Amino acid sequence: MIQFTINGKDVTGAEGATILEVARAHNIDIPTFCHHEALAPWSACRLCLVEVTENGRSRLVTSCSFQAKNGIVVVTENKTIRAIRKMIIELLLARCPNAQAVRAMADKLGVTEPRFTIENEFCILCGMCVRVCREVVGAQAITFAHRGSKKRVVSPFFKHSGDCIGCGACVFVCPTQCITMNDVQDAADQYADGAELTGYSRVMNNWRTRLPLKLCKTCGNPIAPEFQLQVLAQKVGLKPEALDVCQTCKE
Ligand code: SF4
Ligand code: SF4
Numbered sequence: 570m571i572q573f574t575i576n577g578k579d580v581t582g583a584e585g586a587t588i589l590e591v592a593r594a595h596n597i598d599i600p601t602f603c604h605h606e607a608l609a610p611w612s613a614c615r616l617c618l619v620e621v622t623e624n625g626r627s628r629l630v631t632s633c634s635f636q637a638k639n640g641i642v643v644v645t646e647n648k649t650i651r652a653i654r655k656m657i658i659e660l661l662l663a664r665c666p667n668a669q670a671v672r673a674m675a676d677k678l679g680v681t682e683p684r685f686t687i688e689n690e691f692c693i694l695c696g697m698c699v700r701v702c703r704e705v706v707g708a709q710a711i712t713f714a715h716r717g718s719k720k721r722v723v724s725p726f727f728k729h730s731g732d733c734i735g736c737g738a739c740v741f742v743c744p745t746q747c748i749t750m751n752d753v754q755d756a757a758d759q760y761a762d763g764a765e766l767t768g769y770s771r772v773m774n775n776w777r778t779r780l781p782l783k784l785c786k787t788c789g790n791p792i793a794p795e796f797q798l799q800v801l802a803q804k805v806g807l808k809p810e811a812l813d814v815c816q817t818c819k820e
Contacts, residue, residue: 575643588632588643589617599632599645600674603695605742608704610634611696616654620644659683665690668745691747694720698739698748708732711776724776735771735780735794749774752791785815
């Protein structure tokens with residue numbers, strides 16, 4: 570175990586734990602926008618900056634990625650940290666003024682009206698969708714394109730992603746809820762990309778990807794994207810026919 574202080578309070582954490590992990594375990598709030606416990610640290614949003622004093626020297630570090638050490642002194646909020654966080658959220662509020670999560674964070678940090686040019690984006694470029702797809706799902710179906718103010722999360726070549734399994738993990742982690750998916754009845758199809766349609770599809774709207782849904786062999790209702798079930802069966806060593814029947818019909 571390691572021992573150090575956060576805001577003057579003695580805390581302990583496991584070897585290798587980050588400052589953020591230890592702070593959360595002790596109910597000490599540090600704001601973040603790009604951190605998820607299931608994902609590797611990314612240090613993109615910089616909201617989680619804290620001041621660390623070690624051997625008499627102080628510096629600002631991102632608490633999501635900085636491993637806590639014995640004897641360090643951590644301060645999660647002071648005048649400098651507040652000013653940096655306010656600038657970050659002001660920029661995000663100008664970019665995404667209608668994203669509820671951004672508005673809530675701006676309120677919390679005391680920012681109301683941004684001084685910068687207002688845009689109408691919803692994506693804060695936190696990268697959680699790209700990372701969950703790569704690190705947890707193992708699909709690598711989406712990525713960042715362009716740089717600077719033109720940076721976007723996209724499917725390869727802005728077209729149907731042949732690697733997307735339609736699992737919805739990216740929808741789940743997106744803090745601004747700007748990724749959407751729908752299960753729809755097939756009609757004129759612009760994204761199927763030659764796939765054999767079953768009558769129902771899952772549409773990943775942001776990724777221009779449409780995946781035919783497998784229908785339950787017993788009741789005929791849609792179960793999940795066929796591709797997702799194939800990948801799952803392969804990963805866990807099931808025969809494909811083991812996933813032919815929906816949960817309701819199995820019970
Ligand atoms: S739905 Fe597609 S893009 Fe989203 S996490 Fe799953 S595989 Fe990746
Ligand atoms: S789409 Fe959502 S999860 Fe992906 S980078 Fe943008 S805000 Fe983050």
